[in-house]
């Protein structure tokens with residue numbers, strides 16, 4: 367185990383931001399801390415990075431106690447804060463060098479990290495001129511300069527456009543090869559796309575701790591499809607793995623599927639083979655979304 371939390375609690379006056387959180391993180395895991403705004407995600411992360419020192423409970427980091435060996439542990443933790451503060455007037459490479467100097471690193475792998483995060487072509491640009499996605503890469507590279515064992519990312523993809531999102535997710539995923547990654551998000555799809563395990567936090571309590579693999583196994587999917595003509599529901603129901611079919615409106619159907627296999631191509635083939643055109647098609651992951659809603663509402 368790389369990280370073991372026992373009954374971690376923190377109050378801000380009357381507000382109980384964390385009410386006794388217990389969990390473990392294993393080496394090489396990418397874990398998603400999922401919860402609505404105000405659930406306690408940032409508070410938990412700030413405790414683990416040593417930003418807060420006043421809190422209840424116990425945290426073990428590779429057999430070291432966070433309260434008594436904070437400085438030694440901080441050397442092993444990389445942190446990308448929620449708003450990723452940078453120096454806009456610095457150049458990308460200059461900034462990374464500056465952070466490395468602050469931490470008194472002898473041979474920081476700046477070029478290697480710029481390559482890994484796709485920043486080589488941007489190294490001589492001023493930070494204020496690069497896009498939000500590239501700023502996130504700079505923050506991520508800065509968090510990795512000291513080769514930490516644990517990487518904590520607080521809402522790393524908030525505010526990115528869809529293309530940037532895909533790139534940053536790929537990058538985070540690749541970190542999981544030799545590091546433990548804890549990332550927070552309020553977006554369910556993010557966890558699905560990125561994580562090995564999900565922790566759902568609600569009002570300062572962990573209400574679910576589960577491997578994504580397990581969740582996906584009993585996951586149900588619904589394909590909403592509109593054709594240009596009527597279809598027999600029985601014909602759609604004969605598609606393998608389809609549980610049931612509902613005719614929701616004229617030519618609109620809901621196809622309920624058991625398991626996580628994407629059956630959209632099969633539905634396309636079905637339409638083609640039956641001389642139908644698809645006017646609309648949408649895939650919904652039922653149980654994950656329902657689970658999240660029922661646990662956090």
Ligand code: ADP
Nearest residue numbers: 378381383401402403404405406407408409410
């Ligand atoms: P999240 O990151 O999940 O959105 P936070 O950890 O930031 O949630 O906040 C959890 C709760 O603690 C919220 O009710 C928030 O208002 C409160 N809180 C967080 N930080 C402070 C603070 N510095 N002072 C007072 N209350 C705070």
Ligand code: MG
Nearest residue numbers: 407408409448
């Ligand atoms: Mg937060």
